Amino acid sequence: MERKIRVRFAPSPTGPLHIGGVRTALYNYLFVKKFGGDFILRIEDTDQARFVPGAEEYIIESLNWCGIKFDEGIHIGGQYAPYRQSERKEIYRQYADQLIENGSAYYAFDSAEELDAKRKEYESQKQTFQYSSANRSSMNNSLTLKDSEIKQKISNGGLYAIRLKIPENKTIEVNDLIRGKVMVNSSQLDDKVLFKSDGFPTYHLANVVDDFLMKVTHVIRGEEWLPSAPLHVLLYTYLGWENEMPQFAHLPLLLKPDGNGKLSKRDGDRLGFPVFPLTWTDPKTNEISSGYRESGYFPEAVVNMLALLGWNPGTEKELFSMEELIQAFSFDRVGKSGSRFDPEKAKWFNHQYLLKKSNEEIANLFAKILEEKGINSDYSYILKVCNLVKERVNLVSELWAQSSFFFEAPKIFDEKTVKDKWKENSAQFVAEVKEIINNASGFSAALLKESVSEYVRQKQLGMGQVMNALR
RNA sequence: GGCCCGUUCGUCUAGCUGGCCCAGGACACCAGGUUUUCAUCCUGUAAAUCAGGGGUUCGAAUCCCCUACGGGCUACCA
Numbered sequence: 001m002e003r004k005i006r007v008r009f010a011p012s013p014t015g016p017l018h019i020g021g022v023r024t025a026l027y028n029y030l031f032v033k034k035f036g037g038d039f040i041l042r043i044e045d046t047d048q049a050r051f052v053p054g055a056e057e058y059i060i061e062s063l064n065w066c067g068i069k070f071d072e073g074i075h076i077g078g079q080y081a082p083y084r085q086s087e088r089k090e091i092y093r094q095y096a097d098q099l100i101e102n103g104s105a106y107y108a109f110d111s112a113e114e115l116d117a118k119r120k121e122y123e124s125q126k127q128t129f130q131y132s133s134a135n136r137s138s139m140n141n142s143l144t145l146k147d148s149e150i151k152q153k154i155s156n157g158g159l160y161a162i163r164l165k166i167p168e169n170k171t172i173e174v175n176d177l178i179r180g181k182v183m184v185n186s187s188q189l190d191d192k193v194l195f196k197s198d199g200f201p202t203y204h205l206a207n208v209v210d211d212f213l214m215k216v217t218h219v220i221r222g223e224e225w226l227p228s229a230p231l232h233v234l235l236y237t238y239l240g241w242e243n244e245m246p247q248f249a250h251l252p253l254l255l256k257p258d259g260n261g262k263l264s265k266r267d268g269d270r271l272g273f274p275v276f277p278l279t280w281t282d283p284k285t286n287e288i289s290s291g292y293r294e295s296g297y298f299p300e301a302v303v304n305m306l307a308l309l310g311w312n313p314g315t316e317k318e319l320f321s322m323e324e325l326i327q328a329f330s331f332d333r334v335g336k337s338g339s340r341f342d343p344e345k346a347k348w349f350n351h352q353y354l355l356k357k358s359n360e361e362i363a364n365l366f367a368k369i370l371e372e373k374g375i376n377s378d379y380s381y382i383l384k385v386c387n388l389v390k391e392r393v394n395l396v397s398e399l400w401a402q403s404s405f406f407f408e409a410p411k412i413f414d415e416k417t418v419k420d421k422w423k424e425n426s427a428q429f430v431a432e433v434k435e436i437i438n439n440a441s442g443f444s445a446a447l448l449k450e451s452v453s454e455y456v457r458q459k460q461l462g463m464g465q466v467m468n469a470l471r
Numbered sequence: 472g473g474c475c476c477g478u479u480c481g482u483c484u485a486g487c488u489g490g491c492c493c494a495g496g497a498c499a500c501c502a503g504g505u506u507u508u509c510a511u512c513c514u515g516u517a518a519a520u521c522a523g524g525g526g527u528u529c530g531a532a533u534c535c536c537c538u539a540c541g542g543g544c545u546a547c548c549a
Contacts, residue, residue: 012549047548112547119546128473128545161547179476188474188545196547203549227475227544252477253542260541308497312484316496335484337477338542345483345498355511392510402510 005037007218009063009070010207012044013055016280016289017062019341020222020254020263023306027251028220029068030307030329040214041073043084044207046200053283062277066299067322080214085206092201095209095239096162096194100142104238105194107142108163109153114140130190133168162195164204164235172230177218177249177331184230192231204228208235211246219246223338226250249331252310253338263341265289273343277302296365296397298357301350309339319352347394354390362386365396373400375407 009025011017017025032039041060045051060075072078082088099105108131115131122129129135136143141163142150154160170186194205201209211219229248236245254263257271268275268289278291292302304320312335313320313328320328354362363383370377389402 010549014549044549050548108547110547115547126472130473130545159547163547176476182475184475190545193547198547200547202547207549222543223476224543224549230475250476255542257482262542309483314485316485318497332487335477339484340482342482342498348498351511389510391512 003215003217005032005035005218006040006214006216007032007037007220008040008042008211008214008216010042010044010210010221011059012047012050013052013059014047014050015052015055015282016276016278017055017059018263018265019275019277019292019306022062022066022068022277022302023254023309024220024222024251025063025068026066026303026306027249027311027329027334030326031218031220031249031331033326034329037217038071039069040078040080040216041070041075041083042210042214043074043086044203045084045086046196046203046206048086048198048200058278058280065277065293066303068303085201085210088206088210089200091213092195092205092209093199096201096205099164099194099238100162102238103165105162105164106136107150107154107160108191108193109140109142109145109158109160111159131163132166132190133187136163136165136191159197161193161197163191163193164231164238166191166231166234172233174226174229174233174248176226176229177247178252178334179226179250179336182226182229186230186234189231189234192228194235204231204235208232208239212236212239212241212244215244216246218249220249220251223250223253249334252335254309255338255340257341257343262338267341271343273346296395297346297350298353298396301353302346304353305346305349309341310335319349351394354394354396357390359383359387359390362390362396362399366399369397369400370407377407381406 007028009028011021011025029039041063043056043059056074063070070076072080072083074083077083096105100107115129119129131139138144143165145153166189167186172184172186172189174182174184176182192204193202195201200206210216229250233245236242255261256263256267257273263275265275274290274292274295274297276289276291277293279294280289280291281287282289293299300321303322303325304318307320307325307329308318311329311333314333360383363379363386366386367377367379367382370382385403385406386399389399392402393399
């Protein structure tokens with residue numbers, strides 16, 4: 001009787017996947033894997049005007065980088081294929097027709113200009129136009145027109161949309177795993193377009209139909225969908241699917257590190273931290289947005305940080321592997337309020353993972369950076385350098401700034417320091433100490449310290465005078 | 472404007488079935504120690520009258536109401 005848990009991540013290919021989207025995908029993944037269910041990647045590309053080439057590949061690569069794996073989807077297929085809504089176009093129409101037949105939807109012939117005019121008219125009176133039970137009888141639709149007129153309009157190839165006929169003054173209940181019961185009066189909803197005049201369904205119809213057809217049991221998505229959840233509930237009941245209706249979980253949003261509002265691409269540029277998992281170049285403007293991967297973050301750190309933004313284990317444990325997250329995750333530990341994004345904490349997480357990595361792993365990554373800089377160095381040497389400086393940095397990309405002097409002579413000196421530390425007799429000290437080091441019977445820290453200390457004693461100098469110069 | 476959701480240290484949060492909370496942890500901050508520098512690391516300090524106001528109760532961060540503030544939605548976008 002228990003249905004197999006199935007969830008889906010359903011982004012629109014309208015640009016690079018935002019870090020908030022990654023978190024939504026992650027929560028879906030953690031939840032479904034905890035119960036051994038299936039994870040579906042579905043692409044919601046019903047708005048051809050907003051389609052951005054490359055976005056789909058970007059989404060797949062990003063999630064892949066994060067270690068979020070799918071069981072079905074556009075890139076791997078599956079028994080409910082196709083998983084791209086533009087390829088399922090024919091499927092939706094029959095459900096829109098079904099709704100018209102059972103009287104819960106109708107044809108609307110109003111043009112964009114007419115609707116626009118209506119909105120302006122209402123606005124001038126400080127009101128908001130809402131296509132609903134309050135005024136649908138005065139609009140141009142199949143509820144107001146004569147049958148013959150309707151048939152004529154349709155057969156003439158005129159443009160029309162299909163709208164859902166929202167009932168008046170009914171209480172609709174949405175059960176949310178995070179927020180509990182949410183009640184909305186249907187009179188607050190407008191007669192949403194389900195099927196557009198371009199032959200594509202809108203999000204609302206396509207989403208509900210696909211979730212039903214793909215046997216999705218839990219809809220886990222951002223809070224921005226909460227207001228339309230009652231509409232979706234209505235759709236399930238009108239389509240006769242109330243028994244298969246999935247459970248909902250609306251996730252709180254990610255907010256700007258400072259100021260007001262939700263986290264956006266601009267904040268990354270403004271505050272200097274990545275908002276995207278991978279670097280993205282806008283195909284139209286060539287504008288580049290930095291990504292976590294290219295900035296030197298480890299996917300494990302990004303995943304760990306994202307998981308703890310809005311969810312917590314209820315213990316003081318902060319470092320979690322993906323496996324541990326899957327074990328620990330549950331919706332009743334997901335917060336209800338939006339979380340401010342903290343780039344500093346992201347760095348801290350990365351630092352923790354950096355310290356856990358072997359020198360080999362770090363060296364492999366660093367070797368690539370060195371190569372790009374045209375520096376060819378011995379692998380064992382790179383290994384030593386990594387061991388030396390790894391705890392000084394948060395990101396692999398910061399390694400160079402901390403260790404460049406191991407690979408090339410410094411180009412500039414800090415004037416002030418030189419002035420402070422470099423005295424007339426400094427050169428002599430350095431030369432003498434160099435002698436000592438060269439003549440030493442070995443090259444170990446303890447041995448050298450002993451020899452140099454001896455030198456300092458003999459010359460009756462201060463340790464600082466000699467060592468500062470040497471540095 | 473309307474509707475929906477939310478509100479504990481600067482930030483992420485613990486606290487959810489009321490007393491163990493004059494509120495705990497982490498990041499950041501500050502101070503001390505280690506490192507003859509810096510960073511790391513260790514220790515510690517400071518930091519929320521639990522948005523405000525009313526209730527309910529012997530007792531409320533925890534339950535109820537109001538207000539304020541924040542967020543989201545309000546397209547033939549998703």
